[in-house]
Amino acid sequence: MEKRRFALIGTGNRGTTMWGKELLAGWREHVDLVAIVDTNSLRAERARTMIGSNAPIYENIDAMLAEQQVDLVIVCTPDYTHDEIVVRALEAGIDVITEKPMTTAVDKIRRILDAEKRTGKRVDVSFNYRYSPTAAKIKELLNAGEIGRVTSVDFHWYLDTKHGADYFRRWHAYTENSGSLFVHKATHHFDLLNWYLDSDPDAVTSFADLQNYGRKGPFRGPRCKLCPHTGECDYFLDLEADPFLDSLYEDPSKIDGYFRDGCVYREDIDIPDTMVVSIRYKNDVHVSYSLNTFQPIEGHHIAFNGTHGRIELRQYEKQPWETPDQDTILLVRNFPKGKDTVERIVVPHSPGGHYGGDDRMRNMIFKQGMEDKLGQRAGTRAGAMSVLCGIAALSSSRSGKVVKISDLMPEIVTGGAPASLKAG
Structure with a gap:
């Protein structure tokens, strides 16, 4: 089997580990790292050593493309730069994997969608949460109609004081770089909702504030x-x-001049750290979502309320007490009809990032013949819809108005099937 020759663009933490060292360690028979690109040559050299590669280093994608024949580009640069790199690679006839979020603004979404359509090449968006064993099991239960028609969802995400604060130390702390955590972090969560519900968000309203970091310090x-x-x-x-x-x-x-230990109390930080969102979906599901960035715990709580029952999960990722190496999904039925009223479904954690989700995603992308029964592989429309939800939430929090997705990008709303059905 011929290996895919890939270039790694961006050598921060994620690029060096997930798409560098780990990818070569587990999928070397499928891929070959032939180039590393970063504007900071010393960081690229350090990353190359950590990855265990001898690939040549370039400071921009054009110099790399002039010398290397690559089949795939993996984009791990700051969010606001994704569109330029993705489009340049597509126009060079190269497939792309981009870290989430796909991009940060409506015009940038349009550039990527237009380039993919024009070139016929493929963009995968790294939505690894779809692949975690627990998320996959919830999707199976929803698809099977275990709680009837879903009517509402309660979804609350908690970042601990280490992980949450990190976003305020780095480039993410400025809207122009990350689109805010509504886009950078919540793109994972909005994508999960879009995928779980098999529908598109329709209208978004939000409140958000800077309660702890930045000028509040x-x-x-x-x-x-x-x-x-x-x-x-x-x-x-x-x-x-x-x-x-x-x-x-x-x-x-x-x-x-980029410091990894920037002050979390910088007065020019302009993204919120405390966020609540209400979303109405095209299929009439109502969602209540929140994100908090300075908790003593890490993880999330999600509950699906349906006409025939409820699915509930409380997942701990980090907390100051011991928890079993597994998740327990509660399936509670309104009308048991011979089944258990309460069913506890235990899902063991798998090794690797995101409880095995990272490995499963890389298998899906790089191993031939993988069956995608749950529609986990995410493409540009999925990437776009999650970003649009984040853009709408930020806009609503600043304007005090309900924001319609169709007002942000009419063409994607009238363009056909939901994100999960056009994931590829």
Whole structure:
């Protein structure tokens, strides 16, 4: 079997691990890393060593394309740059995998969709949460009609003080870079909803605020390493205590000025850290969603309310107490008719990122003949719909108005099937 020759674009944490070292370790018979591209050459060199590759390094995609024959580009750069790289690769006749979110703005969505249609090449969006064993089981239960017609969903996501704060240390803390966490982080969650419900979001209303980070902080400094408040700051990050982050970011910061330990209390941070959203779907499902970024726990709670019952999950990813290495889905029936009123469905965690979801996604993309019974493989329309939901939520939170997806991008609403049915 011929290997797919791929170029890795962007050598941050995700590119170096998920799409670098881990991909080569588990899928080497399917792929060959032939080029690494990053505007920071020192970071690229450090990443190449961590990956265990001898691929040549380039500072831009055009220089790489001039010298290398590649079948696939994997995009792991900051969100606002995705569209330029994706479109350039498509126009060069190359398939693309892009990290989520696919992009950050409506005009950028249009560029990607137009380029994919024009070139006939394929874009995969890295929605690995679809592939986690528990998410797959919930999708199976919904598809089987176990709770009848779904009428509403309660969905609440919690980031702990380590993970949540990280978004406010880095480039994500500015709307122009990430589209806010409504786009960068919640794109996962909105995509899950679109996929679970097999429908498109129709109208969105939201409230959001900066409650803890940024200007709400009691003090601030230039960065953690140079801050006079390290002894009293709950969010102090000691880069030297993390050899991986220190190697990948500290010395390379001398080239581009990007510090991995930016102050979470910077006064110019302009994204919210506390968010609530209401969504009405095309199939009349109503959703209540929230995202909080400074909790003592990490994980989520989701409940599907249907005409015949309820499916509920409380998944802990990190918490200050022991939990079993498994998830328990509660299936509660209104009208048992000979079945158990309450059924507890235990789903063991699998090894690897996202409880095995990362590995399952890479299998689906790279191994031939994989059957996609649940429509897990996500393409540009799925990527677009999740981003549009985030854009609508941010817009609503700032304007106080209900935002219709059709007002943001009419052509995608009239373009046919729901995101899950046109995932590829």
